[in-house]
Amino acid sequence: MLAAYAAKFDADNPIAALEVGERPEPEVPEGWVTIDVKATALNHHDLWSLKGVGLAEQNLPMILGCDAAGVDPDGNEVVVHAVISDPAWKGDETLDPKRSLLSERYQGTLAQKVAVPARNVVPKPAGLTFEQAACLPTAWLTAYRMLFTQSGLKPGDTVLVQGAGGGVATSLITLARAAGMRVWATSRDEAKRAKAIDIGAHEAFESGARMPERVDAVMETVGQATWSHSLKSLKQGGTLVISGATSGQAPKSAELNRIFFLQLRVQGSTMGTRTELAELLQFMATAGISPHIDSIFPLADARDGFAKMNAGDVFGKIVFTV
Template sequence: MLAAYAARFDADDPISALEVGERPEPVAADGWVTVDVKATALNHHDLWSLKGVGLAEKNLPMILGCDAAGIDPDGNEVVVHAVISDPSWKGDETLDPKRSLLSEVHQGTLAQKIAVPAANVVPKPAGLSFEEAACLPTAWLTAYRMLFTQSPLKPGDTVLVQGAGGGVASSLITLARAAGLRVWATSRDEGKRAKAVEIGAHEAFESGARLPERVDAVMETVGQATWSHSLKSLKQGGTVVISGATSGQAPKSAELNRIFFLQLRVQGSTMGTRAELAELVQFMANAGIRPHIDSTYALADAREGFTKLNAGDVFGKIVFTV
């Protein structure tokens, strides 16, 4: 079957480590099912894998991808949940020490077929295309958990979303607006600031700009470049929820004095649970929300999508059709 996979690692030129070609079809183990993939989406996780971050060399070659929508063996249209927990684990699977994401231990979704535990498929909402549904399992689920599980936000509060162009950030903006929050966003790019307002932000500011007032919470996916601004933007007792660090993980200062003196909360967040994915799907259906797709490519042209993501010129999700 056709797949996009990591054949080796290259920290300096990750695209050179990408191969698009034939791989063996998956064989479903007991309790697992094979899904015929109709669409799959790209994440920064896939670029990190090509650099050798989070993926062991012993597991190469590895089909990349965490997101997929397709058809299960019974003919149902489904969305695939990417967190694979230990079979004995009970409760929140993101807290399982043995958990992994698809494309770390088990082959990923950038392929014509994917094998996953039967519990890792949820019904695809009828109102979304396969391409739109494929955007949900990583970026939109991460955003949903950040907003509604890991933060104390309530309707009427103000939230700042850093780095408006990314897949998680654009999802945060739309979900937060639909939930009745006042949404502010930042970006270095004027066009992305305009787009942020178009998809739900009440106001958008240049990165690092002084805000009209301090906010109740900051949604942080950029990391090093925006960390100081995130902390300075919070009210006393406010919360910063961090789910990524695309600009690096070593800010000039952790600003611990600011954190303890203002009693700020720093909350980590990773992906989401199967239950949260089902909740997200229902929330989007009720609110009439559709995912933001930057561009769509055939899986055979995966290299073009990876190149675009690596260049950073993206607003929303890059999707591959299968």
């Protein structure tokens, strides 16, 4: 079957480590099912895997990808939940110390077929195309958990989204606006600031700009480059929710004095549960919102999609059709 996979690692040029070609169809352990993939989406996680971050060399070659929408063996249209927990684990899958994501220990979704535990499939809403649904299991689910599980925000509160443009950031803007929050966003790029307003932000500011007032919560995915600004933008008792650090994880200052003196809360957030994925799908259907797609490529042209993400010229999700 056709797949996009990591054959080696290259920390400096991850695209050089990517292969697009034939791979064996997935093995299907007991309790798992094979999904015929119709569409799959790209995440920064896939670029990090090509660099050798989070993927063990003994697991190469590894089909990349966490996101997929497709058809199960019974002909049902489904969305794949990418968090694979231990079969004995009960409760929140993201807290299972033995958990992994598709494309880490198990072959991923950038292929014609993917095998997943039967419990890891969720019905696809009829109102979403396969391309739209494929955007949801990582970026949109991460955003949903950040906003509705981890932040403590409520309708009417003000939330700042750092780094408008990426998959999680655009998801956060749209979800927060649909939930009745006042949404501010930042970006270095003027065009991305304009797009942020188009998809729901009330205001958009240049990265590092002083906010008109301090906010109830900051959604942080950038890390090192925006860390200090995020903490300085919070009101007393505010919350910073962090789910990534695409610019690095070593800010010049941890701002510890500010954190304890203003009683700020720093909350980590990783992916989301199968239940939260089902809730997200229902919320989007009820609110009448759909994912933002930057571009769509056939899987055979996966290298072009990876190159586009690596260059940073992205607003929304990159999707591959199968």
